[in-house]
Every structure is written in structure tokens, then in C-alpha cells.
Amino acid sequence: MCLTLPSLELLLNRIRKAELQNLAELLLTQRMFETFSSKSKMVDYRAAIMKRAGNNKLVRAKLKRYLYSHVTTTATDTRNLLGVNVRFFNKIQNLGLICATYAEKNPFGSGEVKYFTYADIVKCYENAVFKAEKAHYDATHAKNQQRAKKAAETKFAQTKAIIDNLDIRVQKVKSAKLFKNALDSKLKFETEKYYERMPERMDWELPTLQDLQNAPVADQNRWVDNYIRHQLTNYDDIDIEGLVGVHQMYAADLRAKMTAKIRQVYPFYRMDTYVQNYLER
Incomplete structure (x- = not known):
């Protein structure tokens, strides 16, 4: 399984405006800021950052580290990225392989909504304990899917026999x-x-x-x-x-x-x- 994370551009779009200017000051050159100041129109920091990151590998690496450590996603998205179900996800949390960055009250129901950074997701994914547990999980999941497929085929055959008769x-x-x-x-x-x-x-x-x-x-x-x-x-x-x-x-x-x-x-x-x-x- 390969960990497929959102593109840097998508993650950058989720950075708040207050953080965006700080990120621009971190990644953009003084010359670029001087160019911005000479223009009367509003500065598109996101476009400038992506352009700078596309032309410079070091800047791109810095941007990636920043976004992975600052942008968060929900527990559901985290489970989907890791390719696990709720039960297994709770297990790896109990093992301390991944922890929520913060949690807030669920506005649509009871309980909390937990948020995880992409850096923590990558760290968990690359952890040796997670890989071992995930291998066992995948093997068990594959067996369960095979059993379910055979059971469905049997039920299908029974239904067809009923219709035929x-x-x-x-x-x-x-x-x-x-x-x-x-x-x-x-x-x-x-x-x-x-x-x-x-x-x-x-x-x-x-x-x-x-x-x-x-x-x-x-x-x-x-x-x-x-x-x-x-x-x-x-x-x-x-x-x-x-x-x-x-x-x-x-x-x-x-x-x-x-x-x-x-x-x-x-x-x-x-x-x-x-x-x-x-x-x-």
C-alpha cells in the first residue's frame, strides 16, 4: 500500500490567512516582496509560494514540512489514508502510534472531533510496529473479504435457484x-x-x-x-x-x-x- 497524501497546493489552500503571510515571509525572497510592494493590487501569496516551491527544491521541502506539521485532517480521513477501519485505528492510537493534535466538541452530535496532522500520519505509516500490525490486518482483511465473497456467491446461487424454480x-x-x-x-x-x-x-x-x-x-x-x-x-x-x-x-x-x-x-x-x-x- 502506498500512502497518498493531498497535493501541496491543496494543503496550502487550507492554511489560514493569518498563517499565510508568515509562511510567505519564511519562503519568499526579499526581492519578491519588493516586487509585491510596487504593485497596488492584492498579493496572491499562495500563487507566489507555489511558484517559488516549483522552482526550488529546498523551498519545496520547507513548504512540505510546514504544511505537513500545520495542516490537520479528521479521524475519518486519517483512517482512509492509512487504509484501516475504526477498530484498528483505535488500536494504533492506544499503542501510541498516532495521537490527535487537538480535539473539539462535535457541533452535530455528542463526543469530540479529533484532528491529526499529516506529519503524524506519515510518521505512523513509516513506524515499524504499524507496518507489522498493518500487514496482519491486511492479511486478515483479505481472508474476510474472500469468505464474504464466497458467502455472497453461495447466496446468489441460492437466489437464482429459487427464481429458476x-x-x-x-x-x-x-x-x-x-x-x-x-x-x-x-x-x-x-x-x-x-x-x-x-x-x-x-x-x-x-x-x-x-x-x-x-x-x-x-x-x-x-x-x-x-x-x-x-x-x-x-x-x-x-x-x-x-x-x-x-x-x-x-x-x-x-x-x-x-x-x-x-x-x-x-x-x-x-x-x-x-x-x-x-x-x-
């Missing part, structure tokens, strides 16, 4: 009656929804049967499909919610299985062809 039943209704039944079902659904949502607060009117009969063909085909799936099959009675992987398998397995089974009885299902080919206008 589902008994999907489809009730047959004459094609000519489907349209009327589908519109009646749609109208009932809209009526229930209308009164559940308190019509006095709504800006739309309850549709009539005639409205549904004059609706676009694409909508009518969808209503027929919905009627078949929800009223003429046991789709709504299938209880597989909560099974591992069920949402990933829904489109590829369950929905495909349901569609294939329904099309054995209603070939036009999900084909957007019922109204055009089966309905006498």
Missing part, C-alpha cells in the same frame, strides 16, 4: 376482453390513487373511461401488459424481497422468466402490438 401461473382471458378489463383495472387504480392523495390539494382531475379509451396506443398497450402481469398472474404473490442478489437478477432472470411464461399464453405481451392487432375499433 418459481411456479409462475398465468390465467387465460379471451383477447377481445383484455382491453375492457385492462381499462377497468386502470380506472380503478387511478380512482384509488386520486382519493388517497386528497383531491382538494391536487391540480389534476380524475380520468374517465372515455379518456382512457382515447389515450395514445402506446399507453393502452402498457395498461394491457400491466393488467396481465398484475391481475392474471401470481406475479404480485411472489415473495423474494430480501434475497441476496434479487435486484441484480430481476431483469435478467425473474422478469425474463415471467415474460417468457406470459407469452406462451399472450404472444403480444410487452411487444406493443395488442391494440393494433387484436382490438377491433
